[in-house]
Amino acid sequence: MPILNILLVLVVVGVVLWLVNTYIPMDGKIKKILNIVVVILLVIWLLQVFGLWDSLKGLRM
Numbered sequence: 001m002p003i004l005n006i007l008l009v010l011v012v013v014g015v016v017l018w019l020v021n022t023y024i025p026m027d028g029k030i031k032k033i034l035n036i037v038v039v040i041l042l043v044i045w046l047l048q049v050f051g052l053w054d055s056l057k058g059l060r061m
Helices: 003-023 028-049 053-057
Strands: none
Touching: 003 028, 028 053
8 A cells, every 4th residue: 555545544534533523512531532442443554554463463472
């Protein structure tokens, strides 16, 4: 996946998250949970895009 597509996805997700946080009235706790879930999903997606997810799944603690 080209780096331009990755940056485009990150910008779009960031703008959508900003719009949701700014214009949709909801409790602060819900906004915090939403932000955390979106960041976790983006990190997992980025790990998959760069091929690091499979190597992390094999780790045993």
